[in-house]
Amino acid sequence: MKTVILPVLFLFLAISAFAQPVYLFYYFKGNGEDGLHLAYSRDGYQWEALKNDQSFLTPTVSADKLMRDPCVIRGGDGKFHMVRTVSCKDKGIGYVSSDDLINWSEQQFIPVMQHEKGTRNTWAPEITYDAKSKTYLIYWATTIKGLFPETQSTADNSYNHRRYYTTTKDFKIFTDTKLLYDPGFNVIDAAIVKVGKKWVMFMKDETKEPVKKNLKMAFSKHLAGPYSKASEPITGNYWAEGPATLKINYQWIVYFDKYRDHKYGAITSKDLKTWTDVSTKISMPDEIWHG
Incomplete structure (x- = not known):
């Protein structure tokens, strides 16, 4: 069965065997202990859980053995590659691959922040593939003790994140970790997609004092940056995180987790x-997190 991948970060598949595209949404439930969950949609608005909302893959790596914030993409090699958060306090991320989304490789731990003694966490990794250079950019949010004191706060357990990254061509050899983006505020949950000749990063402003907790955008001519100044908020008067995007019929949809309200939201442009808020038009499985 031939598959065609749309340019999204949490993996939507267009399956040509159907009369119309079918999109898959990857997410976790609870604290991520039971693993990977999937839902499908034919229009990008109405989503239904697969396998009675049971896990498709159980986490095995790290002391905490979690599978939070899953990101799956179709790579240039035809394989499906997934990274995810394995622990709220670890210095690395989880990685696994598959040829068919059913049978998965042995799960691995990639110690992307092991070299930094002050690392407090490694959260919500994502992958974006650059077909031109045949390179994968893996990026995540990390707080390093003592860095960026200008935005340090005692709120939210004193986390003060910035975006970091590594690149790879084969998921065996990785470049040294570098700073990807410092927007001048506490930033988490980024998703990068290509728009024409540019790249757009959707991100969460995690600032608590004064409260922001919204989604913004930044642009770059190159996948690894430098990225522009962050835009004004594109989400409304609610707390949003975990952005992921899909383009259907020339319309961008950005999905996000309204985590305080325990439901999902969406905006279109x-x-x-x-941007137009279409949160009331989408339907997601119950109690899902960070797809």
Whole structure:
């Protein structure tokens, strides 16, 4: 069965065997102990859980053995590659691959922040593939003790994140970890997709004092940056995180976790400038997190 991948970060599949595209959404439930969950949609708005909302893959690596914040993409090699958060306090991320989304390779731990003694966490990793250079960018949020004191706060357990990254061509050899983006505020949950000749990063402003907790955008001519100044908020008067995007019929949809409300939201735009909230039009499985 031939599959065609749309440019999204949490993996939507267009399956040509169906009369119309079918999209898959990857997410976790609870604290991520039971692993990977999937839902499907034919229109990008109404989503239904697969396998009675049971896990498709059980986590095995790290002391905490979690599978939070899953990100799956179709790589240039035809394989499906997934990274995820393995622990709230570890210095690395989880990685696994598959040829068919059913049978998975042995799960691995990639110690991307092991070299930094002050590392407090490694959260919500994502992958974006650059077909031109045949390179994968893996990026995540980390707090390193003592860095960026200008935005340090005692709120939210004193976390003060920035975006870091590594690159790889084969998931065996990785470049040294570098800073990807410092927007001048506490930032987590980024997702990068290509728009024409540019790259757009959707991210969460994690600032607590004063409260922000919204989604913003930044642009770059190159996948690894430098990225522009963050935009004004594109989400409304609620707390949002975990952005992921899909383009259907020339319309961008950005999905996000309204985590305080225990439900999902979505906004749409044709030009990435003017946004319309369509949260009331989407339907997701119960109690899902960070797809």
